Amino acid sequence: MAVTGRDDMMRDVADLVHTLNQRARVDADGALDELVVNLLGHMSCAQHAGVTLTTSGGDVQTLSATDPYPAALDDIQRRQREGPCLAAAWKHHVVRLDDICREERWPAYCREVAATTPIRSVLAFELFTGEGTTGALNFYSQTANAFDEDAVELGLILATHAALAWHMVRRDEQFRSALASRDVIGQAKGMLMERFDIDAVQAFELLKRLSQASNTPLAEVAQQVVNHR
Numbered sequence: 001m002a003v004t005g006r007d008d009m010m011r012d013v014a015d016l017v018h019t020l021n022q023r024a025r026v027d028a029d030g031a032l033d034e035l036v037v038n039l040l041g042h043m044s045c046a047q048h049a050g051v052t053l054t055t056s057g058g059d060v061q062t063l064s065a066t067d068p069y070p071a072a073l074d075d076i077q078r079r080q081r082e083g084p085c086l087a088a089a090w091k092h093h094v095v096r097l098d099d100i101c102r103e104e105r106w107p108a109y110c111r112e113v114a115a116t117t118p119i120r121s122v123l124a125f126e127l128f129t130g131e132g133t134t135g136a137l138n139f140y141s142q143t144a145n146a147f148d149e150d151a152v153e154l155g156l157i158l159a160t161h162a163a164l165a166w167h168m169v170r171r172d173e174q175f176r177s178a179l180a181s182r183d184v185i186g187q188a189k190g191m192l193m194e195r196f197d198i199d200a201v202q203a204f205e206l207l208k209r210l211s212q213a214s215n216t217p218l219a220e221v222a223q224q225v226v227n228h229r
Contacts, residue, residue, distance in 0.1 A: 045141055050071065054085075072117060090134055099121060119140045122139070123147040137155075189203040
């Protein structure tokens with residue numbers, strides 16, 4: 001890819017991330033889908049793309065996909081408990097699978113992919129890690145040996161932007177969740193203060209004791225109080 005073309009690509013993806021960041025309310029699933037479609041448009045040697053989420057317990061989820069094939073391959077990884085996206089997520093920053101029909105790693109995965117899908121090469125990048133979870137950005141091609149060193153370099157740039165957008169969207173979700181929790185706790189405190197003629201500190205201590213006694217998050221206890229007024 002020419003330098004000018006790559007510079008244009010970087011500006012395009014950066015503009016999308018900036019646009020998401022400027023939205024008053026970001027839908028996480030919709031934003032991720034929009035981003036993955038945009039990234040696939042810049043990886044000309046791939047026909048499909050997706051984001052895979054894995055947990056330390058072995059669960060595999062497809063967070064976003066441009067079409068059914070990425071989810072189908074994630075299902076195979078889940079059942080076979082092996083594959084390039086899992087390897088990228090947990091063991092390596094970048095994994096390239098050049099030819100499904102000749103690959104010696106992940107034999108069970110490769111056999112099923114070759115028998116049931118047209119996918120013949122995969123390029124996967126570690127995208128993010130969290131507490132017991134990790135994610136990978138994956139590109140898929142129906143042609144063997146589709147991804148060269150230039151594709152790997154390009155994919156690293158795309159994965160960096162995708163990770164930035166993901167953290168931005170998650171931060172927005174967490175912020176809105178915290179605001180909602182604060183509001184419901186305030187409502188519950190007000191109801192307890194009125195019902196039992198106590199002050200705000202005593203009402204909050206009562207909520208805390210209920211939370212500890214029932215081993216239930218404080219926000220859930222507060223929501224129960226509000227629901228059963």
